Amino acid sequence: MATGSGPTGGAAAGVAAVESRPTRGPRRTPPTWRSGLREVGLGLAIFAVYLAVTHLVPRDRAVADAHGTGILDLEHRWGLDVERSLNTFLARHPALGVAASWEYATTYVLVTFGVLLWVWRRRPDVYPWARNTLAGLTLGAITCFALWPTTPPRLLPGSDFADIVAANHPPGTWGTAAVSAGADELAAMPSVHVAWAAWVLAVLARLHMSRWALALGSAHLAVTTVDVLATGTHYTLDAAAGAALVLLAVAGEAVRVAWLGPSAPPRRPLGQAVAAARWHPVAAEDAFFLHIETPANPQFVGGLAFLAGTPDVDAVRAAIARKLPDLPRLRQVVRCAGVRRRFRWVDAPSIDLAWHVPVVAQSGSGLDAALDAVRPFIETPLDRNRPLWRLVLVTGVAPQTSALGVLFHHAIGDGLGVLAIVRQLLEPLAPFAEDDPATRPAQPDTPAPRRYRLPGPLARAALTAVGLGQLAADGVGDRLPGAGRLTGRRVVRVVTAPLDAVRKAAREHRCRVTDLLLAATGDALACSLAAADLPGRGVRAAVPITLRPPGDPGGWDGLPGNRTAALMVGIPLIPMSVVDRLRAVAGDAERRRRSGRLLASAAVVRSIGLLPARWHGWLARLIYRPPHFGLIVTNIPGPEIPLGFLGAPVLRVYPLVSLADGVPLSVGALGWNGQLCVAVTIDPGWPVDADDFAARLRDALGILGVDSARLGWDLGTGGPAVGRERGSGGGS
Incomplete structure (x- = not known):
């Protein structure tokens, strides 16, 4: 069924490894x-x-x-x-x-x-x-x-x-x-x-x-x-x-x-690597995810992309080999060295692209086939003796359709950082001119994005000090009922909604898209727990919020690494209407966004990185688990133009969000080609049915104003699906 190399298998015979050489990127523009x-x-x-x-x-x-x-x-x-x-x-x-x-x-x-x-x-x-x-x-x-x-x-x-x-x-x-x-x-x-x-x-x-x-x-x-x-x-x-x-x-x-935080983050595009060095230290925010990873809870940032066509695997590997000199993290491994045994990025002597880019041939069709193919890869930690990434090419998903599973270790970057790396591997489907309405892609009818600006150093210091007190006063939350016996396996379900309809619903309810997703997730969670006879009072969701300064107009800087802070949002699980749940979630989220909690939580993650590696790991594992939060919900902005991979249009991309120790549920959303692609990841040891949860999430979005007739996606035609979208079977 599968060809190439599996999650932990060796390279396919006859495939040569690519030598990894420390190279200088293009000449940088001197400072002004x-x-x-x-x-x-x-x-x-x-x-x-x-x-x-x-x-x-x-x-x-x-x-x-x-x-x-x-x-x-x-x-x-x-x-x-x-x-x-x-x-x-x-x-x-x-x-x-x-x-x-x-x-x-x-x-x-x-x-x-x-x-x-x-x-x-x-x-x-x-x-x-x-x-x-x-x-x-x-x-x-x-x-x-x-x-x-x-x-x-x-x-x-x-x-x-x-x-x-x-x-x-x-x-x-x-x-x-x-x-x-x-x-x-x-x-x-x-x-x-x-x-x-x-x-x-x-x-x-x-x-x-x-x-x-x-x-x-x-x-x-x-x-x-x-x-x-x-x-x-x-x-x-x-x-x-x-x-x-x-x-x-x-x-x-x-x-x-x-x-x-850093006083002046360097504006260095991904293609402009720093001068060659023997090694580079792993930042405290990135080492955090190396410390919390366990065999049962791999830490990755990834997605499942569906392509209109099937690229040749040799062409895929050749294209990635050409990009490796400009993407340092894709040719580096992690080592512990030095007196303090800190993690370091070191250039790998060679890169086995047959292992990093395996091929999985499926005889089934649809979303089930694609998610079944990537499930073993998201259940297995990436090999730390190799660069921490994999691209899984899945063929036979549907007629003239293939899938590409993208997996990067969380130490490489957060959602925006990994998306910036992936963008280097993609290309616009057709060139367009900004001043030519005929070639410029249509923009959705949405309000202008909020202007984002980091506060100055004195304001950051004051907000951080206040935020530390607020975090201490918040205490801890409740655990999700039934999350005591998890298996380390994964079940994935997906939901697709038109992005313009989601944004319109958010405007009507005077909230953000992330708040809408949180409320729908909370309603699906409350109903699913009640159906499993596991009622709960409330739970905290960890919502990653970017701290990246703006880069190009309308975007963010393209630097690798983790530059986020976790916003802990309270979600009530008691019986109430979806609209009332949205009001409660949106109010709590906005209050926390305007406080100093974000800066304080980021400061805590950086500060524990000053400790010896053993203490750093112990504190990281103590923080990143219940009862501090019970589930993970993330919403990542996608590109504004259609993109392709080696000439094959990228139709949809569903974000795959890793779980944590004691956390059985994650929900990731990504805007792509005018659609909000939502992926739900559940540990099957948790007594909540994944199909039931996805259906309730879809129903909650419909109640909040997202046209239920347009929910879903038919993999074969690209139009609305009939019935529920299904995902991979996780097994018992």
């Missing part, structure tokens, strides 16, 4: 001069703070001298006062003194800002981290200068240190009368020279540069440390404090990102 001016302005603002501390903050020279003397005494007791012997040696060698003075005055500035400029132009994905840590450690040092002024050894009264810098300084640098007049002579603690040199090494490590680059950065740090001690400009403890300041800045940036 306006963005450069903003960065220069930030640097000037920090320098202005330094000048203000130097000239406006009153500081006592006697106190600064006492601090310097105290440091020398402490170092002497601990045997750390090596700066005196280094200074004596340098004073006896004038040529070395000149070289040391030039190094002291120039190298730390040139290297630091040279590295920062290179990162700004070549690695925009790392630049926000580099800029924020450098600004943070510099402002931290300035704060120390203001609160704890310290005289350097060369200016300490009564000391026998030689002032090497004053005697050998380069023109226009420290030691020159004009420059020294503006400089802070009581800024020994901590050493900014050492801090900046340590920052350079941290950036090289963040970029995963070669061992030679890391060795060069280490040498720069060592030379800078010896230089500031030998010239008498800093104490040994100053150098140690400068290095510690970098660690504090890195930790502070990690906490800031966990709390507020």
Whole structure:
């Protein structure tokens, strides 16, 4: 029945593997001069703070001298006062003194800002981290200068240190009368020279540069440390404090990102891969789904697409092979490595496309055949020794119709992230011009979408703090009745509704399409539980909400990864009308959307990623399960133009949503070709009949105003179906 490779089987014979090479994407457009001016302005603002501390903050020279003397005494007791012997040696060698003075005055500035400029132009994905840590450690040092002024050894009264810098300084640098007049002579603690040199090494490590680059950065740090001690400009403890300041800045940036999210997500299209590196860390939001996955609950984002025609499998594999260099996540595997055993993305040595793109030949027809074919794949976790994706080509679904099962691990991305990757594999059915009504696809009669804008950093911080309190006050919800004994198997049923009718019904009820879907799901759930003699009072549905900034007009950024927050919406299960249930659900959902809960839940997911991997996994599994939520409901916006796959029009795409531990039900919706494609996934161990649930969901949509005569889809003709749409049998 099936050809190719199965869910866990090996490759078909005679199919060559594709070698995976780390490649650079197309050349990125350099940053604009306006963005450069903003960065220069930030640097000037920090320098202005330094000048203000130097000239406006009153500081006592006697106190600064006492601090310097105290440091020398402490170092002497601990045997750390090596700066005196280094200074004596340098004073006896004038040529070395000149070289040391030039190094002291120039190298730390040139290297630091040279590295920062290179990162700004070549690695925009790392630049926000580099800029924020450098600004943070510099402002931290300035704060120390203001609160704890310290005289350097060369200016300490009564000391026998030689002032090497004053005697050998380069023109226009420290030691020159004009420059020294503006400089802070009581800024020994901590050493900014050492801090900046340590920052350079941290950036090289963040970029995963070669061992030679890391060795060069280490040498720069060592030379800078010896230089500031030998010239008498800093104490040994100053150098140690400068290095510690970098660690504090890195930790502070990690906490800031966990709390507020990335400060400036890079706008890098999928086809523009970053420069080649040995490995890339898996973000905390993505590692979350690696931790919660179990053999009984695979974590994936996928869909079942129906095609008008049957593409040749060799052509499919060849097309994907051509796209692999531009889609890094499709050629990377996950590894645990490092001292903290964190997950990393590493390029796979080869990619077996016969395994990733299997073929399943079905003798049956219709939706049953297609869903039966993909059921074994959605019940089995993806092999972590391979790139975490599969495309299952199902032939023989119906005359002139095939299906394509799309499965990506949830660590690769959320719904919008995976949809952006899939869009790279599809093509518009026909070119059209935006200004030509004859070729432009018809737009549905719907209201303009809500303008989406993320709040600023201060507003995010305030909303996150409030949201944490709201989440704590919410407590936990009730479990779904009868969800105690689940099997790990899956039953899938689908419902199709005209998208314009769904949107019209949402407008009439003054709610969102997602709220309409939640209410219909709640009504079907309440009726199905009552029929199974398992009445419930209420349950919380986890609804993923995107936190992605807008990308192209009308869309979102095309970056991989998970950028969502879970909105926990209460669904009443007590007997009531569908309309009353919709009012209750829509009111609760809107109240929670306008609160800080979304930002707070995202901050919690990022924050636990700062913990060791074992603790991260334990907390992730504790959070992502009942009683925090009992079912998953998601609504994903689809493309606005007809798309095809290797010339075959994509007729419908039904989203396949994974379940969680103790969660027996998920409902996913996706707009495609003017239809709302809904897929219901149920664990057959839960005593709710999948056919009955799908029928009740369809009835609830009809009661809410979606024309019941237009519900459903005939796979053979593309028109309305007669009777119920059926899905795969899950078995007992």
